[in-house]
Amino acid sequence: MTINEEKLMEFVHKFVGDLGSTMAAGGIVIGDRLGLYRALAAAPALPEELARLTNTAPRYVEEWLRGQAAGGYVEYDPLTGRYSLTEEKAFALTDPDGPIFAPGAFQLALGALKAEPRIVEAFRSGEGLGWDQHDDDVFTGCERFFRPGYSANLFSQWLPSLDGVEEKLRAGVRVADVGCGHGASTVMMASAYPASVFHGSDYHGDSVDQARKRAASAGVDGRVRFEAAGAQTFGGGPYELVTTFDALHDMGDPLGAARHVLSQLSPDGTWMIVEPAAGDSVSDNLNPVGRVYYSFSAFLCVPSALSQEGGYSLGAQAGEEPIRRLVADAGFTRFRRAAETPFNIVYEARP
DSSP, X not given: OOOOHHHHHHHHHHHHHHHHHHHXXXXXXXXXXTTHHHHHHHSOBOHHHHHHHHTOOXXXXXXXXXXXXXXXXXXXXXXXXXXXXXXXXXXXXXXXXXXXXXXXXXXXXXXXXXXXXXXXXXXXXXXXXXGGGSOHHHHHHHHHHHHHHHHHHIIIIIGGGSTTHHHHHHHOOEEEEETOTTSHHHHHHHHHOTTSXXXXXXXXXXXXXXXXXXXXXXXXTTTEEEEEXXXXXXXXXXXXXXXXXXXXXXOSOHHHHHHHHHHHEEEEEEEEEEXXXXXXXXXXXXXXXXXXXXXXXIIIIHHHHHTSTTSXXXXXXXXXXXXXXXXXXXXXXXXXXXXXXXXXXXXXXXX
């Protein structure tokens, strides 16, 4: 075997970068949990100053800051020895309610990786691993990862892109949010459209319990009801709007879910399907976003689908055409791509 040294070193540089990124994930979650980013956003600090502000140990903070600076997450001034955050980095690292919140993504990733031994066995056996079998950081991290994108796009782009839906929501209709998780999307919509009522459902009971707490905290629990139920069994229709946020591809029987959604929709109702951004071929998805989604999919989405009855495992990079076919097979007569962002595509399906 002849090794091209230049190509080998190119790969070594790539793997060193990936190794640093992998270990940096833990540091990012620590920085969030201990309030290190938030304190540093207030003013530049020496390690001992940041430690004092956050009630942490200076030597640990010093090493954390060095790693953060090496990774480009914080700035280092060699003249003063102080570390700081730019406004842009503080924007993405410190506000869980903002349109971009990086720590939530890393919390989800670390939570997913805790299942590595069981995923190894799943690779060997072909069996699945249920969403409910993962570490709690998966559920919390998932909400913190996706909620900023919903906050940034749901009311500015996604719902306005649907034919006549915003007007109905303002006037007052019944809405089902299927696969709602902790209820972030349900509560956000209920807060924005006080004339409408909302029914959230998820097969993971603990997530439903959290969703009820979120609705109560937001003061919308009088118009929001949550149910522990699968996408093929939720009730309460007919609805003018059914939503699924980054959930359809996790289902073992998405066709059964689509048929059930159709049965629960009013004749003039709309199903809004929010899915990860993806092209229709593997080659289309060989990019940084595709890498993120394929990697998450191998640990979360495909195992979740294979743990259920139905025989599907769409994965997080299914693309438009498989979803179009599934919707048509379920009996919907209209389907279109309504909106998209770098991370999501929104489809509109109607009876």
